[in-house]
Amino acid sequence: xxxxxxxxxxxxxxxxxxxxxxxxxxxxxxxxxxxxxxxxxxxxxxxxxxxxxxxxxxxxxxxxxxxxxxxxxxxxxxxxxxxxxxxxxxxxxxxxxxxxxxxxxxxxxxxxxxxxxxxxxxxxxxxxxxxxxxxxxxxxxxxxxxxxxxxxxxxxxxxxxxxxxxxxxxxxxxxxxxxxxxxxxxxxxxxxxxxxxxxxxxxxxxxxxxxxxxxxxxxxxxxxxxxxxxxxxxxxxxxxxxxxxxxxxxxxxxxxxxxxxxxxxxxxxxxxxxxxxxxxxxxxxxxxxxxxxxxxxxxxxxxxxxxxxx
Numbered sequence: 001x002x003x004x005x006x007x008x009x010x011x012x013x014x015x016x017x018x019x020x021x022x023x024x025x026x027x028x029x030x031x032x033x034x035x036x037x038x039x040x041x042x043x044x045x046x047x048x049x050x051x052x053x054x055x056x057x058x059x060x061x062x063x064x065x066x067x068x069x070x071x072x073x074x075x076x077x078x079x080x081x082x083x084x085x086x087x088x089x090x091x092x093x094x095x096x097x098x099x100x101x102x103x104x105x106x107x108x109x110x111x112x113x114x115x116x117x118x119x120x121x122x123x124x125x126x127x128x129x130x131x132x133x134x135x136x137x138x139x140x141x142x143x144x145x146x147x148x149x150x151x152x153x154x155x156x157x158x159x160x161x162x163x164x165x166x167x168x169x170x171x172x173x174x175x176x177x178x179x180x181x182x183x184x185x186x187x188x189x190x191x192x193x194x195x196x197x198x199x200x201x202x203x204x205x206x207x208x209x210x211x212x213x214x215x216x217x218x219x220x221x222x223x224x225x226x227x228x229x230x231x232x233x234x235x236x237x238x239x240x241x242x243x244x245x246x247x248x249x250x251x252x253x254x255x256x257x258x259x260x261x262x263x264x265x266x267x268x269x270x271x272x273x274x275x276x277x278x279x280x281x282x283x284x285x286x287x288x289x290x291x292x293x294x295x296x297x298x299x300x301x302x303x304x305x306x307x308x309x310x
Contacts, residue, residue: 041132041223042154042170042216045070045119046081046095052158052168055215056082057132057223060276061124063256064098065132066214067226067243068107068117077101077119084125085168096121102255104248113195115228115243118255131275132216132223139271140246143219144177144197151175151199151219153227153240155212173207175199175217177224178239186239195247197225200239207240217242222273249274 043064045054056066064082074080077098086092102118135143143151157169176199183191183198191198199207199217208215208227217225225242253263253274262277 039152039154039170039172039216039218039221040084040129041221043082043084044156044168045214046083048079048081050081050083050095052083052156052211054211054213055154055156055227056119057216057226058084058125058129059132059134059223059252060256060261060278061127061129061131062099062121062259063276064119064121065134065216065223065226065245065252066117066119067228068103068115069109069112069228070214071098071101071117071119072103072107072109074101078122080119082119082121083168084129094125096123096125098122102251104251111190111192112228112241112243113192114248115195116226116245116248116251118252120255120259127278130221132218132221133266133268134249134252134274135219135222135224135246136249136272136274137246139222139268139273140197140224140244142271143224144179151177151217151224153199153208153212153217154215155208155227156215158211175207177217183239183241187241190241195244196228196241197244198239198241207238220268222268252276 041058043056043058044052045056045064045066046052054066054070056064056070059065071077071080077100080098080101081095082098084094086094098119099122100120102120104114104117107114107117151174153173153175155171155173157171178186178198178200180191180193183193183196186198186200187196190196207230212227213229215227216223217227223245225245228241228243230238230240249263256263256276263274264277265272265274267273
């Protein structure tokens with residue numbers, strides 16, 4: 001078991017490993033190739049040498065939602081590079097340094113409660129991106145109790161241990177959000193229903209891998225959750241835990257307000273969703289690069305800038 005890039009306390013390891021042996025009935029998990037035209041707010045978090053260690057989603061030109069455990073020990077913020085791969089119709093590959101890290105005061109690195117954080121960037125990504133919007137709690141609860149709604153987790157090919165070509169290509173995993181009862185069965189001593197939710201991998205053993213932490217789970221373009229922790233992504237009938245974005249709405253609103261940007265509301269299928277309006281600190285242009293991403297061989301990489309093993 002892993003946080004998709006670092007360590008958990010021993011008792012969490014024991015509990016999650018048990019889920020390896022729990023079958024999931026009537027659950028279908030679909031894997032498909034997807035394009036960044038579909039989910040172009042998805043980004044990766046990288047070191048100065050461009051090794052990926054986590055992921056995230058853009059909610060405005062200078063704001064990235066990711067997992068708190070990805071950035072909890074990182075100093076300075078500029079050690080983080082946010083990379084967005086270009087699409088044919090919009091832009092080339094873009095890399096921007098983080099300027100500030102915003103962590104929730106209630107984040108607990110031992111239990112991973114409130115595992116949702118923000119990065120504020122030095123410069124802006126282009127404004128023609130389909131930025132993710134954020135769910136109200138009413139919308140989240142509706143999705144969690146209606147399994148006809150299928151979410152999509154955006155993961156990355158270079159994190160897949162069985163993918164030989166280590167290129168920055170998105171791999172989308174279709175999942176159903178489990179309700180509280182199902183999560184409590186699988187994560188009895190870990191699950192905190194107000195800040196977490198879970199999904200399952202089904203019989204094919206496809207779910208987020210090491211390096212996908214902080215990555216988005218979308219329903220349409222609504223950013224419902226961020227990848228938090230789980231078991232080895234090759235295991236079948238396993239489950240993954242996500243941080244609930246709706247539980248962090250107050251935190252996000254306060255952070256964006258500190259940069260004189262507005263937190264705004266609109267309707268999505270009868271429910272409220274939220275987005276960050278363009279404000280004084282929305283910024284201008286970003287540097288763009290065309291390059292070949294270096295390949296790192298071996299099972300583990302020591303990130304000297306972060307002091308963690310991935």
